[in-house]
Amino acid sequence: MPGADDFLAPVLDRAGAVAFRESLRARGSVVVFTNGCFDLLHEGHVHYLAWARAQGHALIVGLNADNSVRAIKGPLRPIVPFRGRASVLAALRSVDAVVGFDESTPVALLAALKPDVHVKSDQYRIEELPERYVVESSGGRILLAPHLPGKSTTDILATIASRPGR
DSSP states (O other): OOOOGSSSSEEEEEHHHHHHHHHHHHHTTEEEEEEEOOOOOHHHHHHHEEEEEETTTEEEEEEHHHOOOOOOOOTTTTTTOOHHHHHHHHHHHSSSEEEOSSSSHHHHHHHOOOOSSEEEOOOOOOGGOOOHHHHHHTTTTEEEOOOOTTTHHHHHHHHHHTTTTO
């Protein structure tokens, strides 16, 4: 009988993620990468990750480390520490591996991984992405996933803060 960990994607360091990507590529798999803070996983995240996974054979998710989330989102974030966020992502059927990174952008991680496809939300413009050049210089392409309006951690936190009795 399988154990609970058999149903979780691996949470890897950078070297482990590169080795994982190499094993996938050796089998001819199209490797997709996306990244984010994924604090308080919600419906928007789930649809985004499923869309990203559908763009290839395997999805590696770059997950901002706690210090990186604070730099991006402010001193009160993340709400859920890295290990918890990584565990929840690893339990999603669409996620094949999770890798943490400390920087505010995934540029260095993308330079190491060289994915075939890098997915971002269509809230961005490809021309404005700092990672654009590293992805394209290694032969990858960038795709923009549909964004579900009103489905964000910020929206959830605002709803909670506005509730009476808080």
